[in-house]
Amino acid sequence: MVGGGQLARMTQQAAIALGVPLRVLSDSAHASAAKVIADVRIGDHRSLDDLRAFAKGADVVTWDHEHVPGEHIQALEADGVACRPGSGALLHAQDKRVMRERLTALGAPCPEFVVLDPEAPLATLESFAERTGWPVVLKATRGGYDGKGVWGCASLEEARAVVERAAAEGVGLLAEQHVPFRRELAALVARSPYGQGAAYPIVETVQTDGICTEVIAPAPGLDSDRAEEAQRLALGLADALGVTGLLAVELFETEDGVLVNELAMRPHNSGHWTIEGSRTSQFEQHLRAVLDLPLGDTTPTAPYTVMANVLGGDEPEIYKRYIHVMAHDPAVKVHFYGKEVRPGRKIGHVTALGDDLEETRERARHAADYLRKGPTV
Amino acid sequence: MVGGGQLARMTQQAAIALGVPLRVLSDSAHASAAKVIADVRIGDHRSLDDLRAFAKGADVVTWDHEHVPGEHIQALEADGVACRPGSGALLHAQDKRVMRERLTALGAPCPEFVVLDPEAPLATLESFAERTGWPVVLKATRGGYDGKGVWGCASLEEARAVVERAAAEGVGLLAEQHVPFRRELAALVARSPYGQGAAYPIVETVQTDGICTEVIAPAPGLDSDRAEEAQRLALGLADALGVTGLLAVELFETEDGVLVNELAMRPHNSGHWTIEGSRTSQFEQHLRAVLDLPLGDTTPTAPYTVMANVLGGDEPEIYKRYIHVMAHDPAVKVHFYGKEVRPGRKIGHVTALGDDLEETRERARHAADYLRKGPTV
DSSP: OBOOSHHHHHHHHHHHHHTOOOEEEESOTTSTTGGGOSEEEEOOTTOHHHHHHHHTTOSOBOBSSSOSOHHHHHHHHHHTOOBSSOHHHHHHHHOHHHHHHHHHHHTOOOOOEEEOOTTSHHHHHHHHHHHHOSOEEEEESSOOBTTBOEEEESSHHHHHHHHHHHHHHTOOEEEEEOOOOSEEEEEEEEEOTTOOEEEOOOEEEEEETTEEEEEEESOTTOOHHHHHHHHHHHHHHHHHHTOOEEEEEEEEEOSSOEEEEEEEOSOOGGGTTHHHHBSSOHHHHHHHHHTTOOOOOOOBSSSEEEEEEEEBOSOSOOGGGHHHHHHHOTTOEEEEOOOOOOBTOEEEEEEEEESOHHHHHHHHHHHHHHHHHOSOO | OBOOSHHHHHHHHHHHHHTOOOEEEESOTTSTTGGGOSEEEEOOTTOHHHHHHHHTTOSOBOBSSSOSOHHHHHHHHHHTOOBSSOHHHHHHHHOHHHHHHHHHHTTOOOOOEEEOOTTSHHHHHHHHHHHHOSOEEEEESSOOBTTBOEEEESSHHHHHHHHHHHHHHTOOEEEEEOOOOSEEEEEEEEEOTTOOEEEOOOEEEEEETTEEEEEEESOTTOOHHHHHHHHHHHHHHHHHTTOOEEEEEEEEEOSSOEEEEEEEOSOOGGGTTHHHHBSSOHHHHHHHHHTTOOOOOOOBSSSEEEEEEEEBOSOSOOGGGHHHHHHHOTTOEEEEOOOOOOBTOEEEEEEEEESOHHHHHHHHHHHHHHHHHOSOO
16 A cells, blocks of 8 residues: 555554555655554655555555556556556546546536636636636645645635636646535445445535544435435446545535535545444455455444544643543544644544434544543633 | 464554554564564563563553563563563463462362372372362463373373373373363453453353364353353452453353353453454453553444354465455455464454344354365365
8 A cells, every 4th residue: 555644554454354464655654554564665655666666566556645646557557566446547536627527527416617727717717607606616636735725715806816826836726616515425435346336324524624523424314315326426436437446425415416526546534434333444345345355244333423533632642631531431432543643633533333323423522522622621 | 562473463453543552572573463563573472681672661561472481570570561461460371270279269160170299190180080070181280291281081091191291291280170061151351450340241162172163242041140240250350360451261151150261361262253243342452451541341232243263274375265255245254363374273263243143153154164164065
């Protein structure tokens, strides 16, 4: 697995059970996954030489993130390396323009969008906004600047600053209508090279200040027809795009149905609940899929599972907060990523399972809040 | 954790979630746990120098097996190392004579036994057998010979060979009555230095040719009073012996109640079912206990959980058998220990969960049998 983040770290737990030797390519020996894996290669995922040395002897190469250049993946494929997902599929999680155009061609429901003409970006934007109204969401087709790739703009004036900066940085932009959604959902599916597919229940994802803070499985009160529609959509996209491994489809739920927001082809934050909440965790499922093994059962293990992300607070030492959290609720499951605490950084998550939705949410929230903030008066 | 076996390997899965850096002392870089842990020290658990170097900087030292010499543990304790369980408790899992004498003094129900007088072993044995009748079970108080430490003897003649060989090897013996048990049970509890205790449901363990092949949780049809009696017995022993970490008590169920067979102070084969079958796995619980964290919830996650050990067969390559097992039953959970296959060796286990006992047993057995034997005509 290329990348040493928490997704590789949690994949190691599944690899241990399956008896699958997991190697990671990490940019640091102190990365989240590098701390818990025996076979760590230190290198740069943007270096083809490093990728080639890393891939040597591996049965399958997969990804903990989308940042490996597509041409390097193609070069590995030309070398005969089994890259899963492959460059052709992964491109749709790397380039938002390619994704939007392909999904539109496939008839998948998307927000309205336009690719800004680099020769006349503001003119394209202005005529788009005349049709959709403001606000408009600007997205970098790849990457971004200042660590950001998405900007909500209330007016042409706000958009101008983004457009000018993007042009200066050589960042391509597309504009999307601001979708008046009820809530955000996510569909997680797996597909193997053999073509087998498996879908998890549709979940609700709750964002706070642009960060996913909570995932509720299954999405409460979701109409069963709409849930099935979202599962079919994700399975269909996995098939059409030739995904091998996991595909996470972030969705907006509107009055009329669902719209695709983003794609990811790896274990996803919206699937962390599956570690305890499903018979097969997303990490095991990803390994089974990329290794072309039969996929695992996705049946939930409890009526409700709630996952809450733990964000870093002001206190760097959070281990001592375990005592309160574990004593308060012996059934909550704590996951720490071995990352240095920085305010607002995702450093772990907690999972609660139960029969009662509100109680289960409250348990997960309490644990995550306490781990972030400690005792509050 | 001292020892690089599968117990340390599975402890790593729990350590990853808790964010607890796990170091192992392993005699080989190819041992089960050494393959999946970043911080592996190669050394000999019988060498005090190796143990001291290993323990340096560790917050707590714990054990994957009982083979560390007690005097070395005492030396570590004298150095100020937090050994959990400590030498005083662990002695009862290392020396069967000490265990039997202490349990008898505590009033814990045990089979009748006698320590064979090294001056006149056969005379002691003969007078013991006059009281209990044959067969008699001879046990090495520590270690044994030819890789064995327990011998069932149908007659004085059979016993003579064992007694003579043991005397030649300098192995102390005790004799125990052969208990006409209904079945074997196991009680698994945890105790923290703070004194908190937690008990798992009592399980039935099924032995085939002296090897544990199947564990059923909870023990089917066990009277609830007797189950509670067994849990209380194990919690009481953990307290009386000052155990920190897990205590597994192997029990015989007779017509009249339960008798203690063996003790282990570490994660135990009879507790592997807890990985999926309990809200807190025994591996997480052991870490929480030795780190003096509040203990986790032991509530079962399904009405029945059946664990079947996977023994090595004639075919060294078992990975390709995954395809059948996973396709046949997408919900069965496979655990491989990364060990070379040798006939009869425990190389992994499988776990099935369900509402129906017989169906769940059949699913676990089928998977374990297939992984061992492959397709059979």
